[in-house]
Amino acid sequence: MLLERLREEVLEANLELVRRGLVLYTFGNASGIDRERGLVAIKPSGVAYEKLTPAEMVITDLAGAIVEGSLRPSSDLPTHLALYRNFPGIGAVAHTHSEFATSWAQAGKPVPCLGTTHADYFHGPVPVTDHLSCAEIDAGYEEQTGAVICRAFENLDPNEIPAVLVRGHGPFCWGRDPAAAAHNAVILEAVARMAYYTVTLAHDVEPLPSALHEKHFLRKHGTTAYYGQVSEKK
Amino acid sequence: MLLERLREEVLEANLELVRRGLVLYTFGNASGIDRERGLVAIKPSGVAYEKLTPAEMVITDLAGAIVEGSLRPSSDLPTHLALYRNFPGIGAVAHTHSEFATSWAQAGKPVPCLGTTHADYFHGPVPVTDHLSCAEIDAGYEEQTGAVICRAFENLDPNEIPAVLVRGHGPFCWGRDPAAAAHNAVILEAVARMAYYTVTLAHDVEPLPSALHEKHFLRKHGTTAYYGQVSEKK
Amino acid sequence: MLLERLREEVLEANLELVRRGLVLYTFGNASGIDRERGLVAIKPSGVAYEKLTPAEMVITDLAGAIVEGSLRPSSDLPTHLALYRNFPGIGAVAHTHSEFATSWAQAGKPVPCLGTTHADYFHGPVPVTDHLSCAEIDAGYEEQTGAVICRAFENLDPNEIPAVLVRGHGPFCWGRDPAAAAHNAVILEAVARMAYYTVTLAHDVEPLPSALHEKHFLRKHGTTAYYGQVSEKK
Amino acid sequence: MLLERLREEVLEANLELVRRGLVLYTFGNASGIDRERGLVAIKPSGVAYEKLTPAEMVITDLAGAIVEGSLRPSSDLPTHLALYRNFPGIGAVAHTHSEFATSWAQAGKPVPCLGTTHADYFHGPVPVTDHLSCAEIDAGYEEQTGAVICRAFENLDPNEIPAVLVRGHGPFCWGRDPAAAAHNAVILEAVARMAYYTVTLAHDVEPLPSALHEKHFLRKHGTTAYYGQVSEKK
Numbered sequence: 001m002l003l004e005r006l007r008e009e010v011l012e013a014n015l016e017l018v019r020r021g022l023v024l025y026t027f028g029n030a031s032g033i034d035r036e037r038g039l040v041a042i043k044p045s046g047v048a049y050e051k052l053t054p055a056e057m058v059i060t061d062l063a064g065a066i067v068e069g070s071l072r073p074s075s076d077l078p079t080h081l082a083l084y085r086n087f088p089g090i091g092a093v094a095h096t097h098s099e100f101a102t103s104w105a106q107a108g109k110p111v112p113c114l115g116t117t118h119a120d121y122f123h124g125p126v127p128v129t130d131h132l133s134c135a136e137i138d139a140g141y142e143e144q145t146g147a148v149i150c151r152a153f154e155n156l157d158p159n160e161i162p163a164v165l166v167r168g169h170g171p172f173c174w175g176r177d178p179a180a181a182a183h184n185a186v187i188l189e190a191v192a193r194m195a196y197y198t199v200t201l202a203h204d205v206e207p208l209p210s211a212l213h214e215k216h217f218l219r220k221h222g223t224t225a226y227y228g229q230v231s232e233k234k
Numbered sequence: 235m236l237l238e239r240l241r242e243e244v245l246e247a248n249l250e251l252v253r254r255g256l257v258l259y260t261f262g263n264a265s266g267i268d269r270e271r272g273l274v275a276i277k278p279s280g281v282a283y284e285k286l287t288p289a290e291m292v293i294t295d296l297a298g299a300i301v302e303g304s305l306r307p308s309s310d311l312p313t314h315l316a317l318y319r320n321f322p323g324i325g326a327v328a329h330t331h332s333e334f335a336t337s338w339a340q341a342g343k344p345v346p347c348l349g350t351t352h353a354d355y356f357h358g359p360v361p362v363t364d365h366l367s368c369a370e371i372d373a374g375y376e377e378q379t380g381a382v383i384c385r386a387f388e389n390l391d392p393n394e395i396p397a398v399l400v401r402g403h404g405p406f407c408w409g410r411d412p413a414a415a416a417h418n419a420v421i422l423e424a425v426a427r428m429a430y431y432t433v434t435l436a437h438d439v440e441p442l443p444s445a446l447h448e449k450h451f452l453r454k455h456g457t458t459a460y461y462g463q464v465s466e467k468k
Numbered sequence: 469m470l471l472e473r474l475r476e477e478v479l480e481a482n483l484e485l486v487r488r489g490l491v492l493y494t495f496g497n498a499s500g501i502d503r504e505r506g507l508v509a510i511k512p513s514g515v516a517y518e519k520l521t522p523a524e525m526v527i528t529d530l531a532g533a534i535v536e537g538s539l540r541p542s543s544d545l546p547t548h549l550a551l552y553r554n555f556p557g558i559g560a561v562a563h564t565h566s567e568f569a570t571s572w573a574q575a576g577k578p579v580p581c582l583g584t585t586h587a588d589y590f591h592g593p594v595p596v597t598d599h600l601s602c603a604e605i606d607a608g609y610e611e612q613t614g615a616v617i618c619r620a621f622e623n624l625d626p627n628e629i630p631a632v633l634v635r636g637h638g639p640f641c642w643g644r645d646p647a648a649a650a651h652n653a654v655i656l657e658a659v660a661r662m663a664y665y666t667v668t669l670a671h672d673v674e675p676l677p678s679a680l681h682e683k684h685f686l687r688k689h690g691t692t693a694y695y696g697q698v699s700e701k702k
Numbered sequence: 703m704l705l706e707r708l709r710e711e712v713l714e715a716n717l718e719l720v721r722r723g724l725v726l727y728t729f730g731n732a733s734g735i736d737r738e739r740g741l742v743a744i745k746p747s748g749v750a751y752e753k754l755t756p757a758e759m760v761i762t763d764l765a766g767a768i769v770e771g772s773l774r775p776s777s778d779l780p781t782h783l784a785l786y787r788n789f790p791g792i793g794a795v796a797h798t799h800s801e802f803a804t805s806w807a808q809a810g811k812p813v814p815c816l817g818t819t820h821a822d823y824f825h826g827p828v829p830v831t832d833h834l835s836c837a838e839i840d841a842g843y844e845e846q847t848g849a850v851i852c853r854a855f856e857n858l859d860p861n862e863i864p865a866v867l868v869r870g871h872g873p874f875c876w877g878r879d880p881a882a883a884a885h886n887a888v889i890l891e892a893v894a895r896m897a898y899y900t901v902t903l904a905h906d907v908e909p910l911p912s913a914l915h916e917k918h919f920l921r922k923h924g925t926t927a928y929y930g931q932v933s934e935k936k
């Protein structure tokens with residue numbers, strides 16, 4: 001069986017989304033990619049999490065053709081593939097309908113950077129995409145969802161802002177591996193929740209000063225980072 | 235004992251409402267119908283969930299006469315029966331006082347469709363009924379509650395919008411079987427919660443564009459659905 | 469040892485407040501009264517719940533003199549005693565700092581009756597007291613808290629509205645026995661939470677029409693009640 | 703191994719923050735000081751809580767030099783040390799990103815004293831610091847965070863208000879020992895949550911009258927306190 005380890009990591013990331021309360025029933029999906037082989041492992045569509053096994057993860061190529069697996073892949077697969085093709089630095093994608101990130105997506109507003117928790121993970125606001133046009137919906141809804149995400153990152157670095165809100169839908173997050181993508185989904189929800197409380201408490205709140213934003217992002221990321229232990233530098 | 239399996243399904247649906255945090259103490263009730271025999275199984279009134287057994291489910295006919303069972307049926311039985319008589323496509327009903335759906339009902343507002351989570355399940359806003367008049371309350375409160383729900387669906391299809399908010403009271407949901415009715419009650423609560431956060435975040439938020447609403451509803455329902463595995467097509 | 473059973477019921481009511489998430493650390497306290505002997509059992513002050521035993525419940529008379537027990541009673545004892553002396557129909561009192569009921573108390577607003585969940589338990593809004601004056605605070609803070617509660621019920625029946633918000637402090641609830649007092653504290657918190665969501669969703673929301681309020685209250689209480697099983701009529 | 707008992711208390715305080723839902727992943731940190739030896743025990747940076755052992759707590763002197771331990775200390779160590787140097791009455795510090803306290807910090811607003819729960823623990827509003835200037839960030843971010851906290855207490859007594867909000871970041875709390883610092887962090891979050899609900903419910907709410915604030919603070923603290931049992935007087 002191909003990609004034994006990737007399957008396990010993808011399953012584990014899917015289960016982490018459940019454990020952290022980010023998915024309800026079968027909502028949400030995580031995938032991972034083996035960049036050398038150009039193969040993706042993704043959760044099957046609509047199967048209950050408690051029964052999932054690594055062997056049920058579906059393996060596809062970057063065009064979406066099923067290489068291994070007897071179940072249908074998640075219906076959001078084309079969105080994941082578009083992200084893998086356009087963001088070469090990422091190794092995994094996680095999608096949820098987590099309640100606060102989704103509420104910002106439904107409101108059509110980016111999650112503003114209001115504190116250092118946000119700045120530790122996201123180098124700027126988490127953007128929200130445009131709505132898809134009717135033509136885009138007809139042209140392949142899930143793939144066009146990937147395209148509209150990529151448009152939102154035309155002037156942004158997906159390695160420094162590992163998440164997006166698809167307008168009216170919910171968040172897609174990513175990372176270097178499935179655990180990191182799931183981790184970013186958990187952090188985004190926490191950050192979105194606190195941003196909700198903050199703006200309903202102070203309607204005219206200012207974003208975090210940029211010097212503080214830079215300081216916190218660089219304390220955890222890049223060559224001068226000094227958060228955590230040496231061995232786990234990211 | 236009649237309807238062995240239906241009793242078990244009805245009990246299980248009632249317990250699912252508890253597990254998902256939708257009911258407090260003995261609030262809430264779920265029922266199911268055997269259309270061929272015209273018999274309904276429903277939770278007894280005011281009995282603690284942890285002690286319920288399938289045998290305690292009360293069996294009545296569509297006029298509310300008890301056919302089997304030594305306990306009183308849920309006091310909302312006449313509402314369930316009115317729904318079964320008027321919505322021939324449904325096989326089960328679930329009623330809760332879940333906190334966000336109930337808050338929309340108390341506010342007297344339908345739950346607007348603000349995102350794809352809603353669109354996946356409800357083909358339009360979840361409507362809210364009128365208040366019952368004094369005359370209606372006196373004419374048989376629970377039965378008239380059923381009547382006021384039916385009036386709210388005069389121009390709506392209950393198979394496409396499997397839930398309603400009874401104004402000042404709380405949600406009634408339904409489905410093809412008890413599991414589906416309970417599932418819809420869980421989804422309604424999640425959707426109502428996110429709609430609350432969304433409208434308090436963006437007071438002038440627009441509903442989801444209808445093309446996107448259609449796309450998501452039809453992705454999961456109807457002849458062209460492609461969500462989930464083939465065997466579980468609904 | 470006196471009042472074996474009452475001690476157990478009082479301990480159990482205190483633990484129910486913990487299980488339902490209504491108290492943090494040692495906040496909150498429940499008591500019960502034996503009307504024939506004029507003796508009250510109450511939780512000791514500031515002792516961790518997980519270690520409490522029935523024998524540690526403190527027994528006092530209606531003037532607050534300790535009759536049995538080696539620990540100090542809850543510092544709110546004089547408030548409980550004032551309620552027992554003034555509300556002859558009650559058999560137990562429960563006090564918490566549960567978050568939504570306390571927030572209404574802090575806002576200085578009664579919990580309005582916005583739905584049938586409220587109407588099932590409280591025959592009108594849950595009132596909020598006045599603030600204590602400096603003179604009252606000096607004259608015996610906890611006893612005067614009891615007095616200010618009684619003033620709030622000058623024109624209300626404590627048997628029909630088994631709860632009050634002490635302004636800037638939190639809720640006191642009561643019932644015919646310790647289990648009922650704790651039950652009412654749980655319901656009040658649920659009702660206060662939904663009222664919060666409702667008024668933040670619809671600032672101009674109207675109270676439940678009084679005909680509906682009457683219907684629901686009388687469906688569960690009084691001689692014509694028909695909710696629940698016959699044996700458990702209240 | 704130095705300071706056996708302090709290490710255990712510090713670990714236990716860190717775990718209490720996790721159990722109470724105040725930290726996500728490796729966020730947050732607690733430390734304690736041995737005033738006689740001038741040595742501090744603190745959680746290592748970025749290590750998962752479930753694996754922590756007392757031996758992994760890092761021991762430093764008041765200048766931040768590591769005296770014992772093979773792991774890096776929490777990156778917030780210099781903030782803790784500044785508090786120990788400037789607040790001689792405290793024995794421990796706890797820092798979290800708990801959601802409501804952090805939201806007030808993000809909003810740039812002190813937590814107002816709106817009720818007796820607050821008054822029981824904090825003798826006035828919980829202050830919020832200024833933002834750090836660019837020069838301060840460059841001069842040693844974590845140490846300057848300590849300095850900006852001390853400035854916020856120029857006219858306040860840290861023994862009577864054992865918490866602060868660092869603007870745009872989150873709360874730092876303290877106490878006579880690690881358990882008390884963690885306890886205060888838990889209470890601050892509860893108080894911040896209820897203050898959020900209160901001000902969103904009543905935008906023009908008045909602070910608790912000062913006589914009531916004094917009464918509650920002095921009921922639990924100081925020479926005339928009468929809350930709790932005699933042996934546990936604080």
